[in-house]
Amino acid sequence: MFRHNGFVILFTLLIALIASIAPMPLSVDVFRPDWVLIVLVYWCLALPNKINVITAWFIGLTLDILLGSVLGVHACAMALSIYIVVVNFQQIRNFSVWQQALIVGVLAAQYHLVVFWLQRFLSDVVFLPNYLYPVVTTVVLWPWMFFLLRRVRRHFRIK
Amino acid sequence: MNPIFNQGISPAQRLILVLICSGALIFFDHKMASFETARGYLQSLVSPLQYIANTPKLLMTWGSANLITRQQLMTENDQLREQQLFFHEQTMELDIVRRENQRLRLLLASPVRGETKKVFAEILSVDSDPYSLQVVINRGANDGVVEGQPVIDEKGVVGQILHVGANSSRVLLLSDITHAVPVRVKRNGLRLIASGSGMVDRLVHNFVTKSDDVKEGDLLVTSGLGGKYPEGYPVSRVTSIRTDESREFARIYSQPVAEIDRLRYMLLLSINSQSKPTLLPVQQDTNKKKIQLGEH
Numbered sequence: 001m002f003r004h005n006g007f008v009i010l011f012t013l014l015i016a017l018i019a020s021i022a023p024m025p026l027s028v029d030v031f032r033p034d035w036v037l038i039v040l041v042y043w044c045l046a047l048p049n050k051i052n053v054i055t056a057w058f059i060g061l062t063l064d065i066l067l068g069s070v071l072g073v074h075a076c077a078m079a080l081s082i083y084i085v086v087v088n089f090q091q092i093r094n095f096s097v098w099q100q101a102l103i104v105g106v107l108a109a110q111y112h113l114v115v116f117w118l119q120r121f122l123s124d125v126v127f128l129p130n131y132l133y134p135v136v137t138t139v140v141l142w143p144w145m146f147f148l149l150r151r152v153r154r155h156f157r158i159k
Numbered sequence: 160m161n162p163i164f165n166q167g168i169s170p171a172q173r174l175i176l177v178l179i180c181s182g183a184l185i186f187f188d189h190k191m192a193s194f195e196t197a198r199g200y201l202q203s204l205v206s207p208l209q210y211i212a213n214t215p216k217l218l219m220t221w222g223s224a225n226l227i228t229r230q231q232l233m234t235e236n237d238q239l240r241e242q243q244l245f246f247h248e249q250t251m252e253l254d255i256v257r258r259e260n261q262r263l264r265l266l267l268a269s270p271v272r273g274e275t276k277k278v279f280a281e282i283l284s285v286d287s288d289p290y291s292l293q294v295v296i297n298r299g300a301n302d303g304v305v306e307g308q309p310v311i312d313e314k315g316v317v318g319q320i321l322h323v324g325a326n327s328s329r330v331l332l333l334s335d336i337t338h339a340v341p342v343r344v345k346r347n348g349l350r351l352i353a354s355g356s357g358m359v360d361r362l363v364h365n366f367v368t369k370s371d372d373v374k375e376g377d378l379l380v381t382s383g384l385g386g387k388y389p390e391g392y393p394v395s396r397v398t399s400i401r402t403d404e405s406r407e408f409a410r411i412y413s414q415p416v417a418e419i420d421r422l423r424y425m426l427l428l429s430i431n432s433q434s435k436p437t438l439l440p441v442q443q444d445t446n447k448k449k450i451q452l453g454e455h
Contacts, residue, residue: 014208022212023284026359026420030289053170057177061184065201066208067288068295068322068329071194072184079177086170119290122189123337125357131289 005156006050012039012152013059021066030130033137034108036063037081041104042149044085045093047158056082070122077114081107097143105139199300202324209284209295209327275389278302278427283327292332292359294422299326307387309428315393315416316340316381317425333394333415334359342394343382347372350382353394353413359420362395364411369402373411389428
């Protein structure tokens with residue numbers, strides 16, 4: 001993973017983790033995009049030989065520790081979403097950025113629903129529609145992050 | 160990259176592997192609670208990330224604190240001095256009352272209340288996870304924090320310590336869905352239970368009969384029955400009471416007194432569990448600081 005400037009991948013993932021726990025006002029916090037999912041999906045599409053389901057699981061586990069949720073909840077949801085990307089990466093790569101954004105939206109929705117379902121299974125949380133607000137911001141953010149991360153990948157020649 | 164011939168195990172096998180791992184983790188973490196110590200280590204392992212994530216906010220508050228005008232500072236100083244005088248007077252009065260109370264309790268042969276040690280803490284980060292209401296504070300096992308310790312702010316009860324790391328720990332807030340506090344109505348001593356609802360500004364009181372004497376605006380204080388929270392700290396104020404004839408119990412909601420969504424500084428209480436009635440500990444220094452101030 002660390003050959004050909006692979007540490008940059010880890011660095012972007014760390015920044016995504018920090019962005020997903022940085023304190024925000026409550027009204028903005030509801031719309032916080034899934035930074036970690038976006039970055040993982042990008043690297044998974046670009047370099048599926050480096051980022052796979054197991055990497056995604058470990059990053060999800062870190063997110064679990066950072067968020068204080070039951071260990072394994074976010075890890076499981078993240079691994080499931082990345083699995084879909086890994087299996088279909090050839091097709092998703094050939095879509096335009098906007099089509100990719102919609103697919104990322106579906107992945108984010110699936111991620112949140114899996115997390116909700118597991119939480120529902122563990123404690124009596126009730127579904128509120130604002131649990132799915134991040135999906136919208138994630139879709140909007142994807143094209144920008146796609147171009148940014150592509151520049152990063154080309155600049156550091158990550159293979 | 161060489162994607163033509165994949166080596167190693169297939170994605171599906173990897174997925175099954177990690178799903179089994181997460182299933183095991185969820186089971187052991189949630190059902191058996193056997194990861195408490197491991198969680199402490201993991202928490203201290205990731206606390207650098209939390210400190211980094213907190214720096215933008217720290218810079219902002221530092222900036223705004225430095226941009227205050229001299230005039231504002233002077234007025235604030237005056238106000239604080241006035242408040243200090245006021246509180247000082249109250250402490251003196253409280254000290255007399257406390258001694259009198261202890262003497263009376265000794266006469267009645269009931270146990271004297273122990274002194275509570277207080278540790279000052281500052282909020283480090285708020286969780287973005289919408290399913291649980293937790294905050295991270297900048298005190299950990301190195302500062303003597305233990306699991307289950309009650310946390311209050313200047314207005315009322317905030318929650319209790321959930322996980323302890325070396326330098327940071329997690330506070331489970333009052334209105335989290337998994338949290339409940341035994342309380343009583345301050346006006347008449349009626350006992351209730353305040354359960355969290357998952358919404359920041361709402362607590363729910365289940366199984367209160369319609370004939371019970373609870374009114375809107377009643378202050379609820381901790382009853383000290385669970386053994387976790389010391390007695391008498393304000394918890395919440397009743398906001399709505401609905402008595403629906405078709406329901407068996409009244410639906411009572413209350414709002415936490417502490418501003419849980421605007422927390423900054425908190426106090427961690429530790430109850431000395433010395434139950435034997437000691438003789439009156441005569442305090443010479445009335446102004447002894449019981450609050451251990453941190454570096455800040």
